[in-house]
Amino acid sequence: MSAAFTPFIGSINNFDYQQHDWVTFKSKLQQFFLANDLNDVSDKAGLKRRAILLSAFTDESFKLASNLVLPKSLEEIGFGDIFKSLDAHFTPKRCGFAVRSQFYAATQQPGESYAQWAVRLRGLAAHCSFKHLEDALLDKFVMGMSAGPEREKLFGMDIDDLSLAKAVDQAESVRCARTAAAASAPAGSGCGPLFKMDGGPRPTTTGAATSEKCAVCGRKNHKTSECRFANYKCKKCNNRGHLRKMCKKMNYVGLCDTSEGDDVLTE
Template structure:
């Protein structure tokens, strides 16, 4: 087992030489390597074939093995030295913005990286990074919160505030909505089985028998008789939940697409409203689902049917030679709701 501390990966010319050189110096210091020949040998051995060829060409007519370690690092320092002027670097810095998929910590790190070649003075360095960090946010609750801070706040202060605000915003998106008990009607004067209303109650509830039998059943909400819960449901209107900024544009485009296809239609008023649940698919698109478990699902009359066993299905398929499969895109959108049910499907 090696008694060396740490490990060095191969260096390729597409990596950052400045960062690799600093790691190399840390490796030498951690392992007490001070001999110049050892340093040179480790450096050359750490270069991949493409990087060694570059070093070899830059050292001509002398081979790299005959150069001092400091000479080799200076050759690469000069070769990989950025030709970007401070003004060009500042142009990139001042035009940067937080990406939709970036975390607060990653955005702060990118701001620091972009400022590396801008040659900001030490007296204004923290202020400039702070300002770019705040302005780079998309307009919204996080930037509004940062605008409330005093001008004396530091770069580290605004990073902490933005991280806390983003965490709170994510938690609010996942917050469960409390279900309030629905109001329902209690009939004070039950009608006879021959009335039209009584026949409608029987049909809607799926019950059979006389009106007297129906009056003996208890409401699942209040426990009283003479009415059914499903016949007197109070509509629920749940406010829309805030969307993560990373998928907000995708959700809006998907809604527009579904409206254009006629799957959805826009309404100005509804007694029912369920919040949507956007699901990010593997191909990067968004599937929009409705969170009906807090609105209409508790009141649905479900047709219960036992699922067949796998063995039963295989037994029925025995002897078959031709098989077919249907795969419906957006399967639930293939079934159109009846007009009287569309109001309860509003999202």
């Protein structure tokens, strides 16, 4: 009587070396072996593991594996040796400083959350061989952040009290508070841009320039109600609401201070 067939737990997708990452596939395959209790004890010769590995290969991947073990065939090579050959082929040799250069050059991208930025940094640091990984991650996380209140907040904190996880939490807290404050602000409470005195015509609501002089400064490119000098004090009469060249109080002839661009007034 034949033994009952026990189905495997989980499944393994096909591996195409031209489209898939070997490291990712290898990790998933090892988890599959673990879940199904396939190891050096239960599968001493590695025949089951070799069969599962090779059956997951596409035709092109199978040909590549065959070429890597030449002059022997895949049926003659043990599972462990096939694994080592594939590792050597797919795992590139890395230059330590070149990898670190990519890490240090990274910056937070537009639309990237602080949690995503931290995760991406961990990936970039995977092959950097930092002696103090957490310190390097914290430094780059803060220094590579987009400019804003979140970055300023972390710059003002004591480094000894920070870890990468705490830095992410602090940045998210500031972002959430800023977002909530902006959402709760009354409509129209924001300050508009200051009127720019550029000497050119200022469009009115109809798109045409006003023909009347401003009673405050004398220009024609804006209305009196829009003048930025409305609260300035006249240097001639000491009253507020107009500049000296628009002062109606007549005085003696003299040279005027031209610090505001006023004309010489004569009585």
